[in-house]
Amino acid sequence: MRKLLPLFSLLITFLFALSTGLPGYAHAASKLSASQYKAGDTVTIEGSIEPGKDLFIAVAAQTTFAPKDTSGVHETKRLKKDGKKAGFNKDTRIPALFYLLTTNADKFGKTAKKKFGGPSFLGGIYSTTMFKLSDYDAIDPGAKMMLGPIKSKDQWNFFKYAHEKKFGINTITKEGSKRGKIVIFARSILQDYAKTGNYWDKGTSIQLDKASGKFKASFKTYRHTPPNTKFDVFVNGAKIGTYTVKGKGFWLSKGFRYMNPLWIIIGAIIVGAYFSMIGAAGGMLMAAFQVMVVNTMGPIGINAANVLRPSNMALTLFSPLGSFYRYAVVERRVAWPVGISFGVGIFIGSIWLGKYATQYLPLKTYKEWLAVLVVLMGIRTLYELTPKVMEKRKNIKAMVKKFNEEVARAKAEGRSAEMGRIEPVKTGITDYRFKFWGEDFKINPLLFGLLGLGIGIVSRSFGIGGGFLLVPAMTTLGALPMYVAVPISLIGTCFSSIGSFLGYLINGYLPDLWLAIGIIIGGFVGGMLGSRLQKVFSEKTLKWILAITLFFLFFRFFKLEIWI
Numbered sequence: 171m172r173k174l175l176p177l178f179s180l181l182i183t184f185l186f187a188l189s190t191g192l193p194g195y196a197h198a199a200s201k202l203s204a205s206q207y208k209a210g211d212t213v214t215i216e217g218s219i220e221p222g223k224d225l226f227i228a229v230a231a232q233t234t235f236a237p238k239d240t241s242g243v244h245e246t247k248r249l250k251k252d253g254k255k256a257g258f259n260k261d262t263r264i265p266a267l268f269y270l271l272t273t274n275a276d277k278f279g280k281t282a283k284k285k286f287g288g289p290s291f292l293g294g295i296y297s298t299t300m301f302k303l304s305d306y307d308a309i310d311p312g313a314k315m316m317l318g319p320i321k322s323k324d325q326w327n328f329f330k331y332a333h334e335k336k337f338g339i340n341t342i343t344k345e346g347s348k349r350g351k352i353v354i355f356a357r358s359i360l361q362d363y364a365k366t367g368n369y370w371d372k373g374t375s376i377q378l379d380k381a382s383g384k385f386k387a388s389f390k391t392y393r394h395t396p397p398n399t400k401f402d403v404f405v406n407g408a409k410i411g412t413y414t415v416k417g418k419g420f421w422l423s424k425g426f427r428y429m430n431p432l433w434i435i436i437g438a439i440i441v442g443a444y445f446s447m448i449g450a451a452g453g454m455l456m457a458a459f460q461v462m463v464v465n466t467m468g469p470i471g472i473n474a475a476n477v478l479r480p481s482n483m484a485l486t487l488f489s490p491l492g493s494f495y496r497y498a499v500v501e502r503r504v505a506w507p508v509g510i511s512f513g514v515g516i517f518i519g520s521i522w523l524g525k526y527a528t529q530y531l532p533l534k535t536y537k538e539w540l541a542v543l544v545v546l547m548g549i550r551t552l553y554e555l556t557p558k559v560m561e562k563r564k565n566i567k568a569m570v571k572k573f574n575e576e577v578a579r580a581k582a583e584g585r586s587a588e589m590g591r592i593e594p595v596k597t598g599i600t601d602y603r604f605k606f607w608g609e610d611f612k613i614n615p616l617l618f619g620l621l622g623l624g625i626g627i628v629s630r631s632f633g634i635g636g637g638f639l640l641v642p643a644m645t646t647l648g649a650l651p652m653y654v655a656v657p658i659s660l661i662g663t664c665f666s667s668i669g670s671f672l673g674y675l676i677n678g679y680l681p682d683l684w685l686a687i688g689i690i691i692g693g694f695v696g697g698m699l700g701s702r703l704q705k706v707f708s709e710k711t712l713k714w715i716l717a718i719t720l721f722f723l724f725f726r727f728f729k730l731e732i733w734i
């Protein structure tokens with residue numbers, strides 16, 4: 171009898187494992203629909219589990235990440251700081267992509283309300299929902315055993331951070347569920363979309379017959395899954411197979427996206443032409459293009475912003491170069507003392523002072539103060555167009571009249587209109603005077619050099635040129651016409667771009683090669699087009715375009731309109 175006791179105990183253990191559905195139970199009937207898929211394809215798993223049990227399918231990338239893996243200077247500091255609060259450490263390792271398809275999501279969290287958009291002090295002006303993951307201690311032991319490679323509390327804490335915190339999503343997971351263009355959280359726990367209607371469940375189907383245990387589940391793979399990523403699949407805790415996601419299109423290794431470089435060139439041409447025409451918002455508009463169209467993210471372990479910003483430098487440097495020959499040599503309307511003074515100031519601000527701003531200033535608050543500033547500039551720019559102000563600015567009014575007369579003559583004679591040239595009258599560090607279209611103008615180069623210091627900080631922080639601050643400052647504070655302000659702005663943005671890019675290089679942050687090449691080509695061509703297009707528009711029209719651009723930036727900084 172004693173000899174039979176070990177065999178009896180083994181039998182009891184086996185029957186218990188069979189009845190509870192714990193790992194170790196053989197899911198011989200479970201299988202994948204294929205061993206290879208392309209990014210964005212639908213993966214289907216079907217088979218059977220113990221009758222009466224809930225279904226838990228864990229899909230985990232073999233590519234893993236721990237905070238110690240990052241090469242980013244800022245990421246190392248941020249992950250260390252956040253890890254202390256969230257409950258993970260530099261050695262905590264999780265799959266870069268992880269999904270759990272289940273018929274019982276309540277085991278791991280719950281659907282919760284989420285406010286988003288608008289200024290931070292309002293706490294969100296739009297409402298939506300998200301799937302909020304539970305704390306590790308609130309998950310029952312049986313459910314924890316369904317999480318595949320996530321086996322410890324610190325792993326769960328890191329997983330939760332990577333899927334629910336914006337920095338975690340943009341640095342590790344790289345896949346966000348969005349409302350408009352605002353990321354709310356990352357896909358993790360997925361249910362049948364036909365039953366839930368949740369936006370994050372879209373593309374997921376789960377069918378389970380509890381009586382027989384037969385199931386069929388499918389979900390769409392992330393369309394920007396890196397090429398040749400392998401995934402392990404676990405059904406109710408037991409590994410049932412592996413599949414590989416192949417690439418689908420041209421892969422940007424640092425941009426971490428599939429994107430035809432031709433679209434990048436086209437986008438850069440449009441932005442570059444617009445930028446060279448009004449001298450402002452080139453970096454901001456290129457950033458918007460990267461966020462909305464390219465969706466630039468960056469390799470795992472590097473925050474998306476630290477790839478997007480250096481890439482923007484290509485636009486704000488090469489677009490001015492494309493337009494510079496016409497503005498400086500052909501038309502001779504560059505106020506060199508002001509441009510150089512501003513350029514030196516912005517160079518110092520971007521490469522030196524900007525370093526400290528990006529480390530110590532809270533970016534969210536920083537953006538919101540800029541939002542207030544740009545909307546005030548936008549209002550002031552529109553105010554400049556009123557008859558009352560135009561009467562006071564007699565030199566600009568006379569210049570506009572002469573320009574309009576030249577445009578009319580050129581049209582009648584069938585030729586291109588010629589632009590006025592800058593004729594220096596007095597050159598001094600605090601007093602620069604010149605004639606343009608025969609009218610007198612005066613400006614303080616030193617003042618704009620000091621202004622350049624502040625704009626350099628902004629430039630480094632956002633990966634932009636700073637023209638959206640300089641141009642309205644020159645047209646309102648300096649009372650300069652747009653035709654003079656724009657070339658000065660482009661000189662400054664060249665300096666700021668060089669300074670900011672060197673700052674990123676010093677910290678080891680590089681742009682995506684193909685993304686940068688596409689922006690360089692498009693930006694240069696766009697700059698050439700923009701410099702020719704500018705004289706097609708009147709002073710009034712250019713100011714209207716500038717004002718609209720400033721209001722666009724206001725909405726974007728404050729996230730008042732979620733679609734931009």
